[in-house]
Amino acid sequence: MPIVVQKYGGSSVADAEKLGKVARRVKQKRDAGYQVVVVVSAMGDTTDDLLSLAKSVSQDPPRRELDMLLTCGERISMALLSMALQEQGVPAISFTGSQSGIITNDAHAQARIVEVRPYRIQDELAHGKVVIVAGYQGVSYKKEVTTLGRGGSDTTAVALAAALDAEACEIYSDVDGVFSADPRVVPDARKLESLSYDEMQELASAGAKVLNAQAVEWAKARGITILARTAHGQGTGTSVQELAVPTDSRVKGVTADAEMAVLVAHASVPLQELLEFLDARAVRGRTLAHDGLPGAPGRTFLAVPLADIHGPEALQRELATRFGAGVDWQDGWGTVTCVGVGLNADWVPLRKALSAAEALSARVHAVSTSPLQVTLLVDKAHLKTLTARLHRELLGS
Ligand code: ADP
Ligand code: ASP
Ligand code: MG
Numbered sequence: 001m002p003i004v005v006q007k008y009g010g011s012s013v014a015d016a017e018k019l020g021k022v023a024r025r026v027k028q029k030r031d032a033g034y035q036v037v038v039v040v041s042a043m044g045d046t047t048d049d050l051l052s053l054a055k056s057v058s059q060d061p062p063r064r065e066l067d068m069l070l071t072c073g074e075r076i077s078m079a080l081l082s083m084a085l086q087e088q089g090v091p092a093i094s095f096t097g098s099q100s101g102i103i104t105n106d107a108h109a110q111a112r113i114v115e116v117r118p119y120r121i122q123d124e125l126a127h128g129k130v131v132i133v134a135g136y137q138g139v140s141y142k143k144e145v146t147t148l149g150r151g152g153s154d155t156t157a158v159a160l161a162a163a164l165d166a167e168a169c170e171i172y173s174d175v176d177g178v179f180s181a182d183p184r185v186v187p188d189a190r191k192l193e194s195l196s197y198d199e200m201q202e203l204a205s206a207g208a209k210v211l212n213a214q215a216v217e218w219a220k221a222r223g224i225t226i227l228a229r230t231a232h233g234q235g236t237g238t239s240v241q242e243l244a245v246p247t248d249s250r251v252k253g254v255t256a257d258a259e260m261a262v263l264v265a266h267a268s269v270p271l272q273e274l275l276e277f278l279d280a281r282a283v284r285g286r287t288l289a290h291d292g293l294p295g296a297p298g299r300t301f302l303a304v305p306l307a308d309i310h311g312p313e314a315l316q317r318e319l320a321t322r323f324g325a326g327v328d329w330q331d332g333w334g335t336v337t338c339v340g341v342g343l344n345a346d347w348v349p350l351r352k353a354l355s356a357a358e359a360l361s362a363r364v365h366a367v368s369t370s371p372l373q374v375t376l377l378v379d380k381a382h383l384k385t386l387t388a389r390l391h392r393e394l395l396g397s
Contacts, residue, residue, distance in 0.1 A: 002167040003125065004029060007039040007135060007157035009173040012231035013077045014044035016084075022172075022231065023084040026130055030090060035125045037164065039135040039157040040081055042073025047136075047150070051310070060311030063108035067137075067147045071096070074134035074153070082132045092130040095120060097137035097145075101163075102156060104138035104146045107282055110308040111146035112214070113138060113155060116163035133160065150307040154215035162222035169224050171211065172231035177238030178203070178210050180253045181391045185384050189391065192252060193236070196243040199252050199339055200226075202372045205286060206337035207257030216240065249342030251349060251394045256383040259307050260286065261331040262365075263319070265300040269326040274300065277322060281315065284308075287368055287375075301366055303335065303377075333365055334380040336387050337373050338394060349374045349394065356389045357382070 006029065008022050022038075029036050041047075050069050054061045078094035085092035101117030121131045135153025138146050148155050154171055161169035178200065179189040195203075197220035204213035211228055219226050219240065229237030265274050271290055278285070285302045292298040306312055316329045336353070343349050350369055353376050357364050362382035368375045378386060 005161040010041040011174040040077040041153040046073040060314035078134040094132040098139035102138035106140040110149040151212035154212035176230040176235030202339040208255040249345040251340040258334040263302040264328040337375040
């Protein structure tokens with residue numbers, strides 16, 4: 001029997017009624033002749049609530065303990081979904097990430113999956129059960145419980161689909177797939193029928209939460225097609241897969257990222273020392289630009305995603321102790337990014353982006369381009385209006 005992996009996000013399992021709906025959807029798939037593995041996220045805002053609870057106890061929570069706490073969220077939803085399925089007469093069993101054989105490195109709060117040993121899942125599927133897996137979590141070789149970073153349940157789903165040689169990997173959320181912009185910000189955004197792995201990875205790392213960037217990286221490496229769909233209706237969704245590279249240049253989507261800080265390091269701070277400092281604290285960067293021309297004052301711009309930092313105030317204090325005024329922590333800036341193909345074939349996309357910013361009197365602090373993206377760094381206050389305007393100008397309304 002073919003295997004399908006379905007992942008349901010937090011909003012799709014937010015309460016008992018929604019869990020019941022998910023159970024009915026899973027039952028339909030099983031009745032259609034599939035072996036079903038279901039990956040669940042924590043219910044509604046549970047992860048955010050647990051994080052606030054941790055912050056009320058400690059400004060810079062020890063990451064090991066944070067992982068012990070945050071993994072409880074997915075445990076709740078996996079157990080409840082298993083109960084809901086059994087209530088509907090479907091044999092089911094729930095597993096934690098560790099029981100599912102999700103082996104990660106030991107980078108607490110932002111671990112990467114290194115191996116999947118899905119033996120218990122395969123055994124239970126062979127016994128005719130639906131297997132529910134707690135997303136977002138794994139276990140290290142030292143048997144420590146880890147989490148995969150915010151949005152990490154998508155990665156669990158893709159990694160399991162690869163390990164189980166599943167026929168499909170379906171990611172269900174509250175939108176019918178990937179749109180040309182966040183439909184909450186740009187109501188005219190259009191649903192995209194298909195996207196290449198590279199385009200999706202750019203969108204995800206530039207702030208489009210609908211799929212997780214690490215999940216897309218896994219899917220690309222293992223050749224897994226992801227189908228992003230709505231949990232609430234019958235939409236056709238978006239498929240993310242390997243696509244032939246188009247010959248013309250085109251913009252596919254516009255996205256913004258507010259969950260970041262920019263470190264601006266002045267000439268007095270040697271780049272090597274700064275990077276060593278960040279690596280020692282597992283602080284990752286989204287983009288880095290360094291101007292080190294001989295004789296010129298070398299400056300470094302580093303965009304740091306904040307979602308998995310969990311103690312930004314403590315990091316800021318440590319930076320100040322180590323580098324004094326040599327490093328500015330700028331958390332008032334965010335990015336707007338156009339994603340597509342061949343975007344540096346000419347300067348038209350960048351020129352349009354700059355004019356849109358000018359029309360809104362949004363000061364552009366920095367610019368970066370590659371064949372796949374054009375990004376402007378602006379004040380966070382302008383992110384939504386600039387995204388909407390750029391969408392209108394580059395993709396029509
Ligand atoms: P889940 O909890 O199911 O994992 P997420 O909240 O992580 O769902 O992702 C879905 C959300 O992503 C949508 O509600 C939407 O607001 C947001 N989003 C951001 N950019 C896009 C985009 N380009 N297309 C679709 N949704 C987007
Ligand atoms: N519950 C986790 C989060 O909120 C993981 C996930 O939803 O994918 O980030
Ligand atoms: Mg998500």
